[in-house]
Amino acid sequence: AQRVTQPEKLLSVFKGAPVELKCNYSYSGSPELFWYVQYSRQRLQLLLRHISRESIKGFTADLNKGETSFHLKKPFAQEEDSAMYYCALMNTGFQKLVFGTGTRLLVSP
């Protein structure tokens, strides 16, 4: 069975501080992992996916198969990064996307 764990419900940092949102997964196959973000009063949207290896809005995430993790990182947080972040895993058949419980990031000035 697929499972995604985000251990932190809330992460509060000051502007300019580094950010790491944790995501661990459990899946027997080869995972396809995503980070989705929901800004206030906006729709849930894709932030990045591991296969693209891109940096979006300064965020990066590296898939670590040994630790079964896909942590989201940003070296210097900005106030506009405040949002709800969801880690998600797609199964090998590309049919079911399973979300973690989400982490709310609050960046204070």
Place this chain on the structure above:
Amino acid sequence: NAGVTQTPKFQVLKTGQSMTLQCAQDMNHEYMSWYRQDPGMGLRLIHYSVGAGITDQGEVPNGYNVSRSTTEDFPLRLLSAAPSQTSVYFCASSYRGGDEQFFGPGTRLTVL
């Protein structure tokens, strides 16, 4: 393009009532899905469809029905609403399963 649209935005039902949440997309996406979002539980997949005429169950399908008669539309039916179905419901679509999913604005449902 309107993207993914959902109606209604808000709905209040009494226990036992039935209703249909509408979802439509104009991007010619094959894959569509329904999620419910509950505090502390994230988004959970209710049903999904990989194309017109093809649907399957997700994590929490009980109490919900879906059909996919056209590529554009993917309605979610609550057969007999229960308070446990109070939630925010999101519809999403993607070109294919595994691609970026585009989400609708959500429907906030309260069952009394």
